[in-house]
Amino acid sequence: MKRLSIVSAAAVLTLLSACSSTQFFKSAEVHAPAPNPNISLLAPMAEKRETFVATGYAVISIQNHKNPAQQRLLAIRASKLDAYRALTEQVYGQHLDANTTVSDMTVVNDTFRSKVEGVIYGAQLVSITPVSDDTYETTLSLDRAVVQDLRNLYLQQLAMRTR
Numbered sequence: 001m002k003r004l005s006i007v008s009a010a011a012v013l014t015l016l017s018a019c020s021s022t023q024f025f026k027s028a029e030v031h032a033p034a035p036n037p038n039i040s041l042l043a044p045m046a047e048k049r050e051t052f053v054a055t056g057y058a059v060i061s062i063q064n065h066k067n068p069a070q071q072r073l074l075a076i077r078a079s080k081l082d083a084y085r086a087l088t089e090q091v092y093g094q095h096l097d098a099n100t101t102v103s104d105m106t107v108v109n110d111t112f113r114s115k116v117e118g119v120i121y122g123a124q125l126v127s128i129t130p131v132s133d134d135t136y137e138t139t140l141s142l143d144r145a146v147v148q149d150l151r152n153l154y155l156q157q158l159a160m161r162t163r
Contacts, residue, residue, distance in 0.1 A: 052090050052142045053126070056082025060134045072136075076128055079138040084120055087140055091147050092118035092154060118154065122146040 058078035063071040094116050101109040126139040 050144050052087060052144070052147055054083045054086035054090060054140050054142075056080060056084070056086055056138045056140075057131075058082060058136050060136065075136045076138070079128070079136040080125075080140075083138045083140045084123065085116055087120055087123060087142055088116050088118045091120065091142070091150055092116065119150065121150070 056079045058075040060068075060071050060075040063074035063078070065071050065074060094114055097113040097115070099109075099111045100107060120142065123140045123142045126141050127137075129137045129139075131137045
């Protein structure tokens with residue numbers, strides 16, 4: 001009985017290993033679609049929404065000027081730049097660098113750095129609104145077609161850097 005189960009197991013293993021070497025499986029591997037060089041890590045991030053919207057904020061009182069009117073203008077400008085940063089994050093993503101130091105099985109130091117880099121063009125200013133006595137909010141939108149153009153330009157620049 002023991003001999004029969006060993007022979008059966010050997011026969012099953014032989015049959016299974018033979019299946020992987022048949023012409024059917026080889027032809028399936030040969031005819032598998034080649035990877036598209038245009039598809040990258042950015043492709044899954046292409047979203048189905050028609051526009052990307054980003055909002056930025058800035059506090060008036062912390063702006064570096066003595067004149068209150070100038071502080072307001074600086075806050076508007078800062079909130080617009082914050083909105084552009086948020087839009088850039090949506091288009092290109094955010095590079096994170098983290099470092100943790102452990103000593104005696106205890107975390108001694110934990111640091112994070114964030115970097116956003118990219119070019120945004122074609123963004124439309126939706127609104128600049130005071131949301132309180134001391135804060136401005138700026139909202140920008142960007143059409144999906146423009147986002148795709150920006151990503152393609154970015155990928156072309158990356159390809160040129162690696163040459």
